[in-house]
Amino acid sequence: MPWYNAQQYCRKHHTDLATFESMDGIRLETPFSYSSAWIGLWDDPQSWKYNMGNKSNSWRWSATGETIKTGYQKWDFGNPDYYDATERCVYMVTDGRWGDVDCEETHIYMLLW
Template sequence: HYVNLQMSWTDAQNYCREKYTDLATIESMEDISRLNRPPLDTTMVWIGLRDYLKSCEGKLKTDTNSWRFSATGQPSKTGFANWAPGYPFSVPCTEVCVTMGPDGRWTDADCAIAARSICCNTAENKKTYVFQPVWRSWPDAQAYCRTHYTDLATIESSEEQTNAYLAKPAGTWAWIGLYHRPWVWSDNSNSSFTNWFNGEPNNRFRNESCVSEDLQHKWFDNDCTMKSAFICHE
């Protein structure tokens, strides 16, 4: 449903949720082919994609659904968390990967820093944790664990927390598999499908956290306060 009203992304989201289901989630070229665009007052229209990495201030503490495990791409099925007091902190939203500290508590950290890591093997719903003493960035640690084990450590219960904690030497920090998702749809789903215009997203003005499509259905990141028509789905 194309809506020919000029609104910010947030207002468009609220409108779609009130009148339909939500801003449009697009997960395939088939979805795009179903968009029969009528004449509108603008060449750009909002869709439901937003970059939580660029707009996460104030949300990291409250939006538990935004913290996901590397192995599943999903939040903890049990809701378990073991954050250190005052965490996650992440200002200005650069600390979006998670370490386990010497006391077993979790803290968010810059993914590019070098740290040791904990991998896990999963078999018959039981996890075995293996400490890796080599210092790596979080993405490199993830790649290593996926090559040699199952993935970076997923921790979803007090028992798993204890087992992961005991796998590492005392007094050490180590990456675990928890991270803050970047691009996500308005309904909190994520998808590997994208249809970016060449060179996008580029965050050109350092405040472009919401996504619009052009006449050819190509995607651009834009300032969320920009007023535009938009697409809802039901």
């Protein structure tokens, strides 16, 4: 399902999409049967980064609306790249790396417990 649908579903039936401040204590179920899943990280299009042209942190967690404050980031090589100004949502692959993609792509979701 697209990122926004996953967010709505998780908020309605659980808590929210997954948030990570570190990988300490994070374990993906074995075997993780999907190659990727949405997490609760998204790029705020109203951020100063794109409106004002500075390099402020515009990636926000769905559950809190706060930017990445811990400094923990697990971006895959070359990400985030905001390719074609459409990649505003984040998925995670089985080894824990993150990638930014179009929010309309279809992935499963990871829950915040």
